[in-house]
Amino acid sequence: xxxxxxxxxxxxxxxxxxxxxxxxxxxxxxxxxxxxxxxxxxxxxxxxxxxxxxxxxxxxxxxxxxxxxxxxxxxxxxxxxxxxxxxxxxxxxxxxxxxxxxxxxxxxxxxxxxxxxxxxxxxxxxxxxxxxxxxxxxxxxxxxxxxxxxxxxxxxxxxxxxxxxxxxxxxxxxxxxxxxxxxxxxx
Amino acid sequence: xxxxxxxxxxxxxxxxxxxxxxxxxxxxxxxxxxxxxxxxxxxxxxxxxxxxxxxxxxxxxxxxxxxxxxxxxxxxxxxxxxxxxxxxxxxxxxxxxxxxxxxxxxxxxxxxxxxxxxxxxxxxxxxxxxxxxxxxxxxxxxxxxxxxxxxxxxxxxxxxxxxxxxxxxxxxxxxxxxxxxxxxxxx
DNA sequence: GCCTGTCTAACGGTCGGTCGGTTTACAAAG
DNA sequence: CTTTGTAAACCGACCGACCGTTAGACAGGC
Numbered sequence: 001x002x003x004x005x006x007x008x009x010x011x012x013x014x015x016x017x018x019x020x021x022x023x024x025x026x027x028x029x030x031x032x033x034x035x036x037x038x039x040x041x042x043x044x045x046x047x048x049x050x051x052x053x054x055x056x057x058x059x060x061x062x063x064x065x066x067x068x069x070x071x072x073x074x075x076x077x078x079x080x081x082x083x084x085x086x087x088x089x090x091x092x093x094x095x096x097x098x099x100x101x102x103x104x105x106x107x108x109x110x111x112x113x114x115x116x117x118x119x120x121x122x123x124x125x126x127x128x129x130x131x132x133x134x135x136x137x138x139x140x141x142x143x144x145x146x147x148x149x150x151x152x153x154x155x156x157x158x159x160x161x162x163x164x165x166x167x168x169x170x171x172x173x174x175x176x177x178x179x180x181x182x183x184x185x186x187x
Numbered sequence: 188x189x190x191x192x193x194x195x196x197x198x199x200x201x202x203x204x205x206x207x208x209x210x211x212x213x214x215x216x217x218x219x220x221x222x223x224x225x226x227x228x229x230x231x232x233x234x235x236x237x238x239x240x241x242x243x244x245x246x247x248x249x250x251x252x253x254x255x256x257x258x259x260x261x262x263x264x265x266x267x268x269x270x271x272x273x274x275x276x277x278x279x280x281x282x283x284x285x286x287x288x289x290x291x292x293x294x295x296x297x298x299x300x301x302x303x304x305x306x307x308x309x310x311x312x313x314x315x316x317x318x319x320x321x322x323x324x325x326x327x328x329x330x331x332x333x334x335x336x337x338x339x340x341x342x343x344x345x346x347x348x349x350x351x352x353x354x355x356x357x358x359x360x361x362x363x364x365x366x367x368x369x370x371x372x373x374x
Numbered sequence: 375g376c377c378t379g380t381c382t383a384a385c386g387g388t389c390g391g392t393c394g395g396t397t398t399a400c401a402a403a404g
Numbered sequence: 405c406t407t408t409g410t411a412a413a414c415c416g417a418c419c420g421a422c423c424g425t426t427a428g429a430c431a432g433g434c
Binding site: 156158175178184 | 291332357
Binding site for chain 4: 024038
């Protein structure tokens with residue numbers, strides 16, 4: 001039932017937003033009374049935190065696997081981009097919640113989630129910095145470049161349609177080429 | 188007072204989110220009773236709609252000026268990117284609200300805002316398509332390319348710090364170069 | 375007989391919104 | 405120069421609904 005509640009909460013937080021979705025909404029959809037939810041979660045925020053924590057954990061875990069198993073700066077970055085895109089197109093609801101409902105957290109929980117996000121971004125920034133040092137990437141502010149890449153990939157969660165006529169792999173291909181080689185035909 | 192209410196609402200909707208911010212919150216900050224707000228706005232949603240409408244109007248107006256005053260596909264796209272980045276770094280609060288609080292709108296108002304957003308995106312897509320036809324941009328799905336560019340530029344609103352050590356112009360420069368030429372040093 | 379999970383019932387509080395009445399500003403009339 | 409009319413702007417009390425949360429009872433399985 002705890003898992004059921006979580007997946008219902010993901011659906012509803014995504015659809016209506018955290019504050020617009022009440023405990024009763026979730027209970028109704030689960031077929032139980034709203035008071036019964038408090039057997040599984042101490043309060044509404046913990047339900048949100050549980051979702052965000054799990055999502056960030058999974059994302060960080062997948063990044064860790066890449067940086068330990070793949071060699072070569074360019075190949076690493078390519079794998080990171082592929083992974084990030086894949087994650088955000090597969091788990092659209094969770095990542096959209098993660099991006100828009102941080103304000104629903106109290107100070108301690110917020111700090112915990114933000115640190116996970118910072119860790120993630122920092123690892124990517126380090127790889128871009130390494131690429132610049134190795135002379136394979138153009139020397140531009142790594143912070144800005146990281147933000148540009150991460151945010152554009154993250155946002156696929158908001159527009160990707162699993163039933164559309166473009167597959168995830170096709171989108172990953174286009175994004176990767178755009179990030180590495182840009183828009184313009186080389187003269 | 189109506190303008191004052193709007194700017195307070197922008198601040199609070201941005202800080203706490205639309206649903207987490209009550210009419211009383213806004214009234215308190217404005218130094219009036221909450222009932223007085225209903226003299227200026229028929230309900231809470233109209234206050235949100237007013238913000239979103241004005242923001243999208245201004246954005247669309249700025250785009251229109253570019254497409255009528257600038258010639259050449261590449262120069263147009265460059266100007267569009269500069270304008271989009273500038274707008275989103277200058278009016279961070281409004282555009283963040285525009286991106287995250289659409290769910291607070293009822294059907295009619297939502298449709299109206301979404302149409303403005305679609306118009307905007309469509310114009311950019313057409314220019315990219317034109318660039319592909321003219322042989323200056325690499326032939327990739329214009330829908331995906333547009334989404335990639337627009338979302339990455341939009342998201343500067345979430346991380347740009349006006350007090351940071353990077354100016355808007357520096358960021359615009361990096362973004363433009365990244366979009367047109369990518370990350371990699373050409374061999 | 376105890377633990378797990380759910381129930382019913384109720385709590386205090388806040389929400390968006392309404393109502394009738396009051397203040398303010400200002401202009402026309404005397 | 406004062407009085408009066410009027411509309412804009414605001415107030416304070418109030419509404420029903422719903423919020424998140426708690427307490428305590430109860431049913432079924434180990």
